[in-house]
Amino acid sequence: MPAEVRDDGTGFDTARAGRHGLAGLADRIATVDGTLRVDSEPGRGTTLRAEIPIPAPADG
Numbered sequence: 001m002p003a004e005v006r007d008d009g010t011g012f013d014t015a016r017a018g019r020h021g022l023a024g025l026a027d028r029i030a031t032v033d034g035t036l037r038v039d040s041e042p043g044r045g046t047t048l049r050a051e052i053p054i055p056a057p058a059d060g
Contacts, residue, residue: 008045
């Protein structure tokens with residue numbers, strides 16, 4: 001199940017270097033084979049969507 005966070009703030013240009021510190025968050029999520037999507041546009045707010053796979057428990 002994905003986790004999503006939205007705001008109705010000022011937004012930002014996602015093409016700008018650094019992505020406002022979100023690059024580090026994306027790197028940490030990637031270490032567990034997850035993904036982080038950032039959708040933002042100046043004047044329209046921002047949405048972060050993280051998907052982290054959770055393996056099914058082993059039968060034991």
